């Protein structure tokens with residue numbers, strides 16, 4: 424049985440003050456949430472503040488820099504980042520390493536989001552190296568894959584997802600593959616309000632699971648959680664969660680408002 428996982432990708436939105444206000448509204452709204460894992464992925468600058476609200480600052484801050492903690496939801500709501508460097512440290516101006524993320528309580532990291540691939544030229548190989556670096560530092564990657572509209576119209580959906588999935592998982596142990604979260608996000612459905620139909624998404628995600636099974640075996644593939652992402656809203660989450668292969672959602676726009684994201688998390692309950 425795969426535990427559903429719903430992740431909020433805030434992208435480049437929210438100041439620290441706005442992030443705290445979100446958490447103050449969100450935390451009570453999911454106080455009774457069970458059987459669903461929620462992940463909040465703020466911009467880097469708000470990670471520590473959101474982590475403190477989650478009680479998620481696990482490795483202690485250097486003394487004197489400890490933030491106020493709350494123990495509410497420590498187990499059910501996790502902290503995620505939206506990107507990281509493939510390198511562990513060094514002369515990489517402007518980059519953030521997996522260890523730095525871990526220090527502020529991050530446990531998940533979104534890698535290979537289509538905005539990173541298209542706007543920042545991230546290649547399949549780079550994304551794969553980041554996925555491996557995330558595991559090396561003890562983080563769990565959320566590996567994003569998905570076809571553009573043009574690729575879909577050219578009948579390339581499954582081959583694009585296969586290529587991105589295999590490159591993203593390359594170099595991992597079978598155990599790491601089993602722990603990886605994959606987010607299938609058709610690029611044409613992201614931020615457009617044109618969500619992919621739930622049956623269609625299930626078929627494509629089933630094909631991604633089959634790719635994992637072919638490469639790593641069925642029992643590994645059965646453990647991998649695969650999310651759907653692209654215009655998920657409170658009113659369509661249930662349809663997705665009702666599908667065999669869909670284990671959660673990666674949510675952008677509808678995760679910016681606490682009540683809306685809480686409804687999506689509640690809607691993912693089995």
Ligand code: PGA
Pocket residue numbers: 432608612613614615616652653654655673674675676677
């Ligand atoms: P959206 O974004 O929910 O606004 O479509 C999803 C994402 O980019 O992860």
